[in-house]
Amino acid sequence: MRAFRLIAVLLTFCLLAACASSGPRPGEPPATAHAPVDDYLIGVDDEVQVSVWRNPDLGITVPVRPDGKISVPLIGDVTAGGRTPNDVAKDIQEKLGAYVRDPQVAVILTQLRSHEYLSRVRVTGAVRQPVSIPYRQGMTVLDAVLAAGGVTEFAASDRSDLFRKNPDETTSTYPVRLDRILNRGDLSTNYKVAPGDVITVPERTF
Known part of the structure; x- marks a missing residue:
């Protein structure tokens, strides 16, 4: 009987741990930023x-x-x-x-072609072609950067940032490790973007 109780406690612990790990990663933009269609x-x-x-x-x-x-x-x-x-x-x-x-x-x-829909996503800084592109559902940081032609040879890619305006008019900043996304396949900061987001890629300092 004690063995069964121990197994039950372990299963409960594993379930709670799984639930806790299913939330957003620290520093990740909230998933609620996208309004349902x-x-x-x-x-x-x-x-x-x-x-x-x-x-x-x-x-x-x-x-x-x-x-x-x-x-x-x-x-x-x-x-x-x-x-x-x-x-x-x-x-x-x-x-x-x-x-x-x-x-x-x-x-x-x-x-979706109305002005209400055409909120833009902008990519600026050390990219081949700074762009302002229409937001589409499911778009990620990588999608937006590729639309800008990728980064230049002078880019400090791992110091990139995503800026997002909050409902209370404040702005949140989310670090983007763009070099890891492009060259290592590390997608942990390949966030989904939202209408109005701005992605900046700084240049290296020599």
């Missing part, structure tokens, strides 16, 4: 796909007009601008209920 507010010129289950003729893929609306078969104009995809789907579903029995509607963003 479901919370994204549709903007003018975004392209949306409307699908109605078992009614393919009612499906459309259209850009949002400058007035913030899209035209849906049977029901006409629906306001999409400034609303989430789920909200627009519920609105369409409710209006289609007058024509279709128990409609099941899905609204999917196929292209």
Whole structure:
């Protein structure tokens, strides 16, 4: 019986250790910096796909007009601008209920092109071509640096930094070991970037 109790205690300890190690590494940007697509507010010129289950003729893929609306078969104009995809789907579903029995509607963003989406990620300093590029979901530090053509021969790559503005308007700095990422395959500081991030690569001092 004592052996069983000892095994149970060890298993509990291992489980707690695993849970503790699953959080973000010290100094790593918080994962919550990325808003889910479901919370994204549709903007003018975004392209949306409307699908109605078992009614393919009612499906459309259209850009949002400058007035913030899209035209849906049977029901006409629906306001999409400034609303989430789920909200627009519920609105369409409710209006289609007058024509279709128990409609099941899905609204999917196929292209994010509005000004709300085009928050930039900037790479400056000792890179081949300093750039300001549109943020895309899943983009990492390495993606952004490669878009800048990589670093120059004068770069102090392991002293790079990622700057991120916080909700309270303060700025957090996260050291990036870019030389280890590029030359050693050490991805521990290859953070996912967020809209508005700035990555700086300093030059070596001689």
